[in-house]
Amino acid sequence: MPDVVIVGGGISGAAAAYEIARAGHSVTLFEARSLAAMASGWTLGGVRQSGRDPAELPLAKAAVARWGGLDEELGAVTGYRRRGNLRLARTEAEVGVIRDLVAQQRGLGLEIDYLPDNAAIRAIAPAIAPSVLAASFCPGDGHADPIPAVRAYAGAAARHGAVIRDGVGVRALIRSGETITGIETNDGEIVSAGRVILATGIHAPELLRPLGLDLPLRIRLVCVLQSVPLPPLFEQVFGVANADAAGRQEIDGRLRVTTGIGDWPHEPGSWSPDNLAPRAADIATLIDRVTQVLPVMADAGVSRIWGGLIDLTPDALPAIDAHTGLDGLVVAAGFSGHGFGIGPITGEILADLALMRQPRFDLSPFRLGRFAGSTAPDSVLTLHG
Ligand SMILES: Cc1cc2nc3c(=O)[nH]c(=O)nc-3n(C[C@H](O)[C@H](O)[C@H](O)COP(=O)(O)OP(=O)(O)OC[C@H]3O[C@@H](n4cnc5c(N)ncnc54)[C@H](O)[C@@H]3O)c2cc1C
Known part of the structure; x- marks a missing residue:
């Protein structure tokens, strides 16, 4: 036993x-x-x-x-890299969200910086779009495979x-x-x-x-896209102020990007963990959102797309x-x-x-x-x- x-x-x-x-x-x-x-x-x-x-x-x-x-x-190799997390503000309203996030997290003793303009962001990650207004940067964050x-x-x-x-x-x-x-x-x-x-x-x-x-639990679907391997672009994980997109570049060069949450199931009664195909409209939204902050996405070859289920508690x-x-x-x-x-x-x-x-x-x-x-x-x- x-x-x-x-x-x-x-x-x-x-x-x-x-x-x-x-x-x-x-x-x-x-x-x-x-x-x-x-x-x-x-x-x-x-x-x-x-x-x-x-x-x-x-x-x-x-x-x-x-x-x-x-x-x-x-x-064994976990693929862990400690290269930081950039949380991006795309609008003036999101700038306020990011500022508050930085103040709140610093208050909790976390090392996190406020990057007040696009130049500061692109000094860390040149692949980020010139339209992004501000960001938080937490250097201790990272990602793994x-x-x-x-x-x-x-x-x-x-x-x-x-x-x-x-x-x-x-x-x-x-x-x-x-x-x-x-x-x-x-x-x-x-x-x-x-x-x-x-x-x-x-x-x-x-x-x-x-x-x-x-x-x-409320089960929600998140759409994930993986590109073909690309040359090195950035090492951080990026997210956005309202959590409706995020991504990173894997060690082998593939972009791995996600949306925020969407409804699940798509049709009443279709609940099955084996039925995870995201809708075409969700994939289009994902590509739009990511391209807005990471322009190189538009030209990236797509390797795989999948849906992942999120288990939200109250x-x-x-x-x-x-x-x-x-x-x-x-x-x-x-x-x-x-x-x-x-x-x-x-x-x-x-x-x-x-x-x-x-x-x-x-x-x-x-x-x-x-x-x-x-x-x-x-x-x-x-x-x-
Ligand atoms: C698209 C997406 C993006 C995410 N991004 C992040 C992120 O960037 N950072 C982060 O920290 N988290 C992220 N998460 C959340 C994170 O992936 C999960 O919270 C975490 O992996 C949960 O791990 P777990 O081992 O508890 O559960 P799971 O990985 O779900 O493992 C449960 C396992 O139990 C098995 N199982 C189920 N029922 C049975 C049974 N009856 N008998 C035997 N086996 C069973 C399943 O097959 C499964 O392998 C993300 C999740 C998704 C879906």
Whole structure:
């Protein structure tokens, strides 16, 4: 019997598997599709502190400190680059938003600068359009390659003895009174465990509901476009003041750019994580928005387009919690479009909770119970990228 079972092989589950295995405990991770098949593969891959909710900022700062050493620690390339995040103002109204953001984030102790004009922005990133008026610049932010990063975690976990069961879905958590004692796979296999970590992204509510636990999520679609490899253009992640576009250039030169959130499903009843094709109109909007701030986009060859689903909670903060009323259960879901960058710290916290160690962060803002009785929320996507 493994000490810990993890359900979900995104960045949260894979990082937790690594932390638990390297602490010397037996751990088995079940992933229904393949590692990083959902949000952790769809993602832009921004590793950002700027624009974070004050409750999440300590996690984001700690994550940045951790990302820098991950390639060496995990023995694999995550593609992490700490080159900063530019948040752009396209209008006078957005200039005000960016100024306020900088003041608020500086007040929280974050190193972030206000770039008051186009020349200051283009001194850092000459590819940005001359029409952009101002920006924030957070030099400690960065980006990483999502799928290699998740695989790096899973590979290192396996080297420490973790069992990764890729392609094996879990249909239920097993409960005995007020304790979770294991899981049942889609094939009916029962696996007992001292602790079960649920890190199944948008699928978390389906596994929580039969246990009487609520995680109200509003699912939204974000359109992502990847270009063919281009010569080096810029190294930062860029976003915009109202979060309706963001992007970065990957290490191999591909642009990876996203829109803000759109409605999902496109048609009532069509809800399916396997049906993610963005509408042509959404793709046109994405290209328009990105070209406005990054003119080179207009001539870039398009390699791939996909839709990614965002799991918005009512307050746009995740549930990271072991105080669910059920012993043995640890939940990590509802990252609301910004759970990739903090993944290394989510993994650390999940390991602490599963192994009954005291986490080094205040987790009270992330209690699952705060949503009890809430209906599906109407929160907006806070800044991404
Ligand atoms: C387009 C887009 C852009 C984004 N940009 C950023 C960004 O720039 N920066 C940032 O920090 N965040 C970003 N995010 C958010 C970030 O990607 C997610 O918050 C993060 O990846 C969540 O990781 P996770 O491991 O918790 O969940 P997921 O990556 O969704 O992993 C859950 C896993 O569980 C598996 N699973 C589900 N049900 C079961 C089951 N029953 N049994 C077994 N396995 C199961 C799934 O197949 C999946 O692999 C973005 C998200 C999207 C969609």
